Amino acid sequence: MGIILFLVFGIVVGFIARAIMPGSQKMSLLATMLLGIVGSFIGGFIGALLTDSRVMDFNTAGVIGSVIGALIALVVAGGVFTRGRATV
Numbered sequence: 001m002g003i004i005l006f007l008v009f010g011i012v013v014g015f016i017a018r019a020i021m022p023g024s025q026k027m028s029l030l031a032t033m034l035l036g037i038v039g040s041f042i043g044g045f046i047g048a049l050l051t052d053s054r055v056m057d058f059n060t061a062g063v064i065g066s067v068i069g070a071l072i073a074l075v076v077a078g079g080v081f082t083r084g085r086a087t088v
Contacts, residue, residue, distance in 0.1 A: 014034075016067050017071050021075075025078070039067065040062075040066040042068075042072055043064075044065065
């Protein structure tokens with residue numbers, strides 16, 4: 001049951017990050033879920049560095065950190081995937 005909740009949490013965090021980020025992100029549901037999961041880990045590590053909580057603890061600061069981490073992952077992924085395209 002924990003894995004299913006983690007995947008659902010990843011989808012929710014991914015959708016929130018995509019809604020906050022300006023512009024259009026063409027991503028599938030699976031990519032959005034992976035964005036949320038990666039964001040959760042990034043936010044968890046940042047939160048663990050700043051506080052004395054564990055990476056996998058669930059709290060309000062962890063949810064906010066997950067969204068911030070997903071935004072960071074979205075910016076990095078946007079820069080990596082659009083670098084090879086020619087702009088006209």
